Amino acid sequence: MSVLEAKNISKKFPGVLALDSVDISFEPGEIHAVIGENGAGKSTLIKCLTGVYTPEEGEVLVEGRNAIKNKDLFKKVAYVPQEIDLFKHMTVAENLFMPFEKFDIKGTINQGELGKKALPILEKFNIPVSPSDLVRDISVSSQQLLQIARAVSNVDYEVLMLDEPTTSLTVKDTRILFDIVKRIASENKAVVFISHKLEEIFELCDVITVFRNGKRISYAKISEVDDSWIVKQMTGREKVLDQKFYSEKVSNENIMEVKKLSGERFHDVSFNLRRGEILGFTGLVGAGRSELMQAILGILPIYSGEIIFEGEPWKKGDSNWSVSKGYIYLPEERKKDGILPMLSIRENISITALDSLRSGLGLSRTKEQDLADDIIKLYDIKTPDADKQIQFLSGGNQQKVIIGRSMNAKPKVLVFDEPTKGIDVGTKIEIYKLMKRLAEEEQIGIIMISSEMEEIMKCSNRIIALYDGHNAGEYDASTDDRTLLGAIIGLNKVKQVTSDEK
CATH class of the missing domain: 3.40.50.300 (P-loop containing nucleotide triphosphate hydrolases)
Incomplete structure (x- = not known):
């Protein structure tokens, strides 16, 4: 059974049909790429699948149950946005557990205990920082990995959604992320991987769904397609091979x-x-x-x-x-x-x-x-x-x-x-x-x-x-x-x- 499924969902905004009768499902243990040009409907789809938007038509099912009628089911969908969304003035440990950690009667948190809880998570996700470091002082790559660790360490999730997760990562940290994603999939969790980087999709993902103009255009196993096929599905055009865009009118001045x-x-x-x-x-x-x-x-x-x-x-x-x-x-x-x-x-x-x-x-x-x-x-x-x-x-x-x-x-x-x-x-x-x-x-x-x-x-x-x-x-x-x-x-x-x- 699919762990997350959208059935015939449509979402409208003034003058725009952002999603048009979309069907899509995500399976346990599978890394599923979602790709499309900007404006194709990916962001709207994410917000419908995480409960931010309510579609005008259709159903969103989590483990076979209607999540639109039972919003608590959306808690099983962990989402990591493209933009860094952390409290920069707070520590790594505080960010890792907020808002899940309870304050004591004085309104404070036991930093020592929090640090002890944070250490194994930081080690598991190979994040080279201390629990007491302020987030503003750690690298952007570490901040992105911290977001992912936070998303999956505090909730009973079944689906992990990653939106352009490597945008701010170094080559080394991208390799760390891929290892983490593969490990999560091996634990029978569904992973939704949204990226414009085709080389990442071919390396990491099992299947791919392509969106265009608010519609689900195609679905395929990664092993059965190439980059030209993906680009054609995304744009409706064949890939322009070896096209160059440098200037041909360079002055000597x-x-x-x-x-x-x-x-x-x-x-x-x-x-x-x-x-x-x-x-x-x-x-x-x-x-x-x-x-x-x-x-x-x-x-x-x-x-x-x-x-x-x-x-x-x-x-x-x-x-x-x-x-x-x-x-x-x-x-x-x-x-x-x-x-x-x-x-x-x-x-x-x-x-x-x-x-x-x-x-x-x-x-x-x-x-x-x-x-x-x-x-x-x-x-x-x-x-x-x-x-x-x-x-x-x-x-x-x-x-x-x-x-x-x-x-x-x-x-x-x-x-x-x-x-x-x-x-x-x-x-x-x-x-x-x-x-x-x-x-x-x-x-x-x-x-x-x-x-x-x-x-x-x-x-x-x-x-x-x-x-x-x-x-x-x-x-x-x-x-x-x-x-x-x-x-x-x-x-x-x-x-x-x-x-x-x-």
């Missing part, structure tokens, strides 16, 4: 030169960026890529080194000045740092163009609406209208809004930090094409930080590898992936390889 720059997480880094070029930065989590670009922006300190921008010395430590010169940084964490979630798409777009939208004593609503409509059309943002709250857009469409909004500042350099994180295959291609267009048509210098090897090689004219905060080599995209991988794990950190520019 440098827009920016960085010379022997050092900061807290990067050391003696040098590179140059040309107009119209897509320059990729790759490396492991913690290699210093984001910190380097944030220091150039002015929000992190620079200890030494020189930056030349359009032939002039750079003013360090002043982000407003950097933005005024056309250096725009698009953050990795879109939902936390890139959007104003409670505001509309129109308001998120116009916030960087307020001076040009003024009319008389206030803001011209007509100008604001026209600007939003133009960007929605130009960047193919999928939304019923500009007044929809941006938090309800898919990750890919949120990213398009952020890119469109950044163009209000007339950028000369655009830094994309993990631009396709959490974005489906089809929308990734749209983002790649958009970066290529901005480089070629607007002659913007683009810096792309990415941890995905295939992505960095498809899109970059040149690639800078960082290892432990140091330059580990400069490459072009014709470099084989084994050489590039060797650089980012430190095998060739002294050797530098360069090739002719495309």
Whole structure:
């Protein structure tokens, strides 16, 4: 018998049929991949299967019983969200057991006892932290593993749902996670694995269900399909093999030169960026890529080194000045740092163009609406209208809004930090094409930080590898992936390889 099952469920929102008569079931001991483009219905499905949403039609069965009529049954479904959802100012042990641990009569918790209870769980999940560590002081990878440990250590669960669980994990921690997931499945628990990373799905999962436009399109055993089949099911299109997205109109003129720059997480880094070029930065989590670009922006300190921008010395430590010169940084964490979630798409777009939208004593609503409509059309943002709250857009469409909004500042350099994180295959291609267009048509210098090897090689004219905060080599995209991988794990950190520019 299926441990979790949805029968003919439909869920509607104003103007959108998010789930359309969906049937899906999950079996004990099985690792079941759920995949689909952003907006395909995966998030809505999760919320229906965990009791957050109630479908207008259909049933959700947990161990054969109707969970919509008996909400307590949803407690058997443990869910780990993609975004870190921990109390950063509290200890590891407190996070592990909240809200399950009872307070004593004085309203406090016995930290010693809590630590003793936490230790075997941390060891079981191979999390290299102390129970007394504050969550804000441990790595993002450890925080993600802690979320999973918390989800399954305090409840009598039968199903574990993981939503993009490796997004913030290092290669090593991903291997740890996979071992944990396999162990959980071997204990006859059902595992639902939601990911856009096809290589992970092929390595870990037993079966796969594909969603498109709110419908369950197909189901198959992993052993019977390949990546081209999955992409076709997701998009309705054949996979475009070996397609490249680097700029073909790179100028010989440098827009920016960085010379022997050092900061807290990067050391003696040098590179140059040309107009119209897509320059990729790759490396492991913690290699210093984001910190380097944030220091150039002015929000992190620079200890030494020189930056030349359009032939002039750079003013360090002043982000407003950097933005005024056309250096725009698009953050990795879109939902936390890139959007104003409670505001509309129109308001998120116009916030960087307020001076040009003024009319008389206030803001011209007509100008604001026209600007939003133009960007929605130009960047193919999928939304019923500009007044929809941006938090309800898919990750890919949120990213398009952020890119469109950044163009209000007339950028000369655009830094994309993990631009396709959490974005489906089809929308990734749209983002790649958009970066290529901005480089070629607007002659913007683009810096792309990415941890995905295939992505960095498809899109970059040149690639800078960082290892432990140091330059580990400069490459072009014709470099084989084994050489590039060797650089980012430190095998060739002294050797530098360069090739002719495309």
